[in-house]
Amino acid sequence: MSSVNGALPTTIIVAGLALAGCALLMTALNRRMGGGLLAALGVLEILLLVLVGMIVAKLADGGRPASLPTLIGYLIAIPLVPLIAGLWGAMERSRWGPAVIAVAGLVAAVLMVRLHEIWPVIHV
Amino acid sequence: MSEPTAAPDTTASAAPAARTGPGRLLIAVYALFALSATARAGVQIATKFSHAPVAYLLSAFAAVVYILATVTLANGSRTARRIAVLSCSVEFVGVVAIGTWSVLDPATFPDATVWSGYGSGYGFVPLVLPIFGLLWLRRLHRRESTRDAPDGELPTVRGAMSADGRHR
Numbered sequence: 001m002s003s004v005n006g007a008l009p010t011t012i013i014v015a016g017l018a019l020a021g022c023a024l025l026m027t028a029l030n031r032r033m034g035g036g037l038l039a040a041l042g043v044l045e046i047l048l049l050v051l052v053g054m055i056v057a058k059l060a061d062g063g064r065p066a067s068l069p070t071l072i073g074y075l076i077a078i079p080l081v082p083l084i085a086g087l088w089g090a091m092e093r094s095r096w097g098p099a100v101i102a103v104a105g106l107v108a109a110v111l112m113v114r115l116h117e118i119w120p121v122i123h124v
Numbered sequence: 125m126s127e128p129t130a131a132p133d134t135t136a137s138a139a140p141a142a143r144t145g146p147g148r149l150l151i152a153v154y155a156l157f158a159l160s161a162t163a164r165a166g167v168q169i170a171t172k173f174s175h176a177p178v179a180y181l182l183s184a185f186a187a188v189v190y191i192l193a194t195v196t197l198a199n200g201s202r203t204a205r206r207i208a209v210l211s212c213s214v215e216f217v218g219v220v221a222i223g224t225w226s227v228l229d230p231a232t233f234p235d236a237t238v239w240s241g242y243g244s245g246y247g248f249v250p251l252v253l254p255i256f257g258l259l260w261l262r263r264l265h266r267r268e269s270t271r272d273a274p275d276g277e278l279p280t281v282r283g284a285m286s287a288d289g290r291h292r
Contacts, residue, residue: 067171073163073167085152088152091148094144096145096147096148097148099148103156107156110247
């Protein structure tokens, strides 16, 4: 594997933005958290875990980014984003629960761009 | 754990009320910035401090302010909210001051901090976040003033204003 396939980070950006859009719509329509939103968050989590696996494989192959500590920090933080947002948002029984999920979707998309800046072999 | 609903007339104590509704979103975003600012400052200071000492020390200062705001907003007690008002104010002054400094004297900031360029590297969220934080804290304060009114009645407009005036 010479580089991390660009399809996955791009998929994560699209999925994150779509999730954020749906969640913000729910906030605007005064809807509470539902199973659908949590399921979508679960899909995002799986996509992020696969990406982390691919990046770890790239590191195992001997590739190194300019700042290894930064990348390792990202690899630890990335899978935690949907997890913590899901727990924190599910505790809320108002329209602001979906708003927390929207933040997670936006953050996932932004993290893909940052990953590319940290290590350009991770294509977007 | 049982969370009260976000209804403004909740009879629960003020602390959980600070963690529900818009407060839940605010705490989430503050926690995000606390984490990212701390991690960024930590890596910068540990690996290349001499490259831009002023920028990195300001990154660390911003990280401390974000941590303080996150913890005090989540705590929600009267004292914690007073500290939260202070940290949100410092945060706003910091974003404006550091933003202006970084625009006028870019040589001091060869590497970006959370607050340089008025938080442009973070979609200007650092600039608007303290404003929403202060608005939320003011709303919590007013809600509590309403609840603590004698005889459980709504205070007069004059009473509400003086309660707010004392706070400022």
